Amino acid sequence: MYIRVIAMCLGVPGRIVELKEGFRALVDFGGIRREVDVSLLPGVKVGDYVIIHAGAAISKVSEEDALITLKLWKEIAEVMGYGKRGSSNISSR
Amino acid sequence: MGEVLDRFRDRALILKLAKLIKGLAKGLDKIRIMHVCGTHEHTITHYGLRHLMPPNVKLIAGPGCPVCIVPAREVDEAVKLALSGVTVYTYGDMYKVPGSKMSLAQARAKGGKVKVVYGFDDVLRKRVKEDSVFFAVGFETTAPTVASPLYEGRVPEVIKLLTSYRLTVPVLRYVLSLKASPIRGVICPGHVSAITGASAWEYVVKDFKIPAVIAGFEPLDVMIAVTEILKQLREGKARLVNEYSRVVSYEGNLRAKQYLKEVFEVVDGKWRGIGLVPLSKLKLKDEFSTWDARLYFEDKLRDIGEGDDIKPGCKCAEVILGIMEPKDCPMFMRACTPSKPLGPCMVSSEGTCHIWAKYGYLG
Numbered sequence: 036m037y038i039r040v041i042a043m044c045l046g047v048p049g050r051i052v053e054l055k056e057g058f059r060a061l062v063d064f065g066g067i068r069r070e071v072d073v074s075l076l077p078g079v080k081v082g083d084y085v086i087i088h089a090g091a092a093i094s095k096v097s098e099e100d101a102l103i104t105l106k107l108w109k110e111i112a113e114v115m116g117y118g119k120r121g122s123s124n125i126s127s128r
Numbered sequence: 129m130g131e132v133l134d135r136f137r138d139r140a141l142i143l144k145l146a147k148l149i150k151g152l153a154k155g156l157d158k159i160r161i162m163h164v165c166g167t168h169e170h171t172i173t174h175y176g177l178r179h180l181m182p183p184n185v186k187l188i189a190g191p192g193c194p195v196c197i198v199p200a201r202e203v204d205e206a207v208k209l210a211l212s213g214v215t216v217y218t219y220g221d222m223y224k225v226p227g228s229k230m231s232l233a234q235a236r237a238k239g240g241k242v243k244v245v246y247g248f249d250d251v252l253r254k255r256v257k258e259d260s261v262f263f264a265v266g267f268e269t270t271a272p273t274v275a276s277p278l279y280e281g282r283v284p285e286v287i288k289l290l291t292s293y294r295l296t297v298p299v300l301r302y303v304l305s306l307k308a309s310p311i312r313g314v315i316c317p318g319h320v321s322a323i324t325g326a327s328a329w330e331y332v333v334k335d336f337k338i339p340a341v342i343a344g345f346e347p348l349d350v351m352i353a354v355t356e357i358l359k360q361l362r363e364g365k366a367r368l369v370n371e372y373s374r375v376v377s378y379e380g381n382l383r384a385k386q387y388l389k390e391v392f393e394v395v396d397g398k399w400r401g402i403g404l405v406p407l408s409k410l411k412l413k414d415e416f417s418t419w420d421a422r423l424y425f426e427d428k429l430r431d432i433g434e435g436d437d438i439k440p441g442c443k444c445a446e447v448i449l450g451i452m453e454p455k456d457c458p459m460f461m462r463a464c465t466p467s468k469p470l471g472p473c474m475v476s477s478e479g480t481c482h483i484w485a486k487y488g489y490l491g
């Protein structure tokens with residue numbers, strides 16, 4: 036875990052546990068806590084999941100979208116045909 | 129939420145998708161799919177996803193490691209400053225990357241002042257009082273973490289910036305434009321896209337007519353990206369798909385993009401192992417020249433030469449361009465190992481050679 040924490044890109048989202056002065060917030064990564072810059076994400080709240088990159092929160096993670104994505108994959112894998120239903124829902128806009 | 133995300137590693141589902149991929153690849157000729165992100169390479173190698181691919185589908189790592197592609201000359205600049213008594217702050221990934229003569233780690237062993245930080249915010253929190261330098265490397269994802277405090281006036285004048293930012297959006301265009309590019313599909317970097325937005329990759333589909341999928345970093349994300357690319361190839365249609373919509377929007381992080389625009393201009397830039405890539409580098413705008421380490425320390429940096437980017441025998445250039453796999457390099461795990469790296473791709477935890485060395489490369 037330590038190695039991944041000092042690396043620049045972290046794939047794992049963290050949860051905001053406290054908002055602090057000066058565009059900072061305390062973020063929890065499954066037990067490990069650290070202070071990060073949240074100036075790129077105006078309006079983040081305690082409880083939000085965020086992606087941290089090089090010490091700054093760069094994007095919010097949407098649980099709803101995560102669940103939809105998972106459900107889709109299940110269908111895709113189950114149907115095996117990778118039918119029409121699957122792909123349209125994960126397209127860009 | 130943690131629980132939801134754990135399910136992105138569902139083994140049974142991964143294996144089902146592997147079967148599906150095999151079916152889709154049947155009858156297609158050799159398919160090379162490129163990604164441009166060290167974290168994708170980590171996922172692919174760590175979870176052994178290459179072993180799940182049929183023989184005609186190859187996953188190739190493009191120029192996705194932001195410290196491997198910093199020209200030796202720019203490392204030399206940081207080394208020179210550290211050795212001349214200026215404190216140089218840098219990322220752990222950058223610390224061991226060799227310049228033409230040495231890395232920052234070696235400079236420190238020689239008495240140079242080098243400090244490893246997790247992000248620029250760590251430097252700001254230190255309340256630095258004397259002239260110091262932040263070696264600012266990274267891609268579209270990292271640059272806003274410096275642009276934001278700089279624009280908002282939160283960076284004291286004593287902290288100078290030695291910027292080496294490069295952009296993945298133009299470099300992928302460059303790689304795809306190379307004559308005889310064997311790439312038939314692209315997995316776009318998830319976190320770069322969080323900033324740039326999915327829209328940044330539309331050109332892959334429009335100009336090169338190949339499938340592009342923005343993917344996250346769990347094994348299922350990558351498997352689904354491959355599935356989608358193969359499906360498009362079968363149908364003979366190329367589309368842009370955002371598989372990582374839980375993090376990436378179509379337009380990206382507008383605030384971050386605005387900061388980048390205010391603070392940097394986009395200029396041509398040299399990439400280690402690749403050469404000059406048009407409009408692929410960020411340079412501080414004149415309004416922020418007070419923080420430009422290259423101007424402030426001009427005297428100290430004057431006699432730095434071009435630097436030698438690739439050591440004789442090292443195939444980093446080929447590895448970065450996706451033409452060669454690390455195991456095809458004669459030095460791999462012989463003269464070049466993670467503890468004694470010869471080339472930049474073996475140094476960083478995001479470098480392809482390093483990842484292959486660490487997580488297995490047999491087969």
Ligand code: SF4
Pocket residue numbers: 441442443444445447454457458459460461464465469470471472473474475481
């Ligand atoms: S194994 Fe070492 S020498 Fe070979 S390409 Fe990779 S970094 Fe260069």
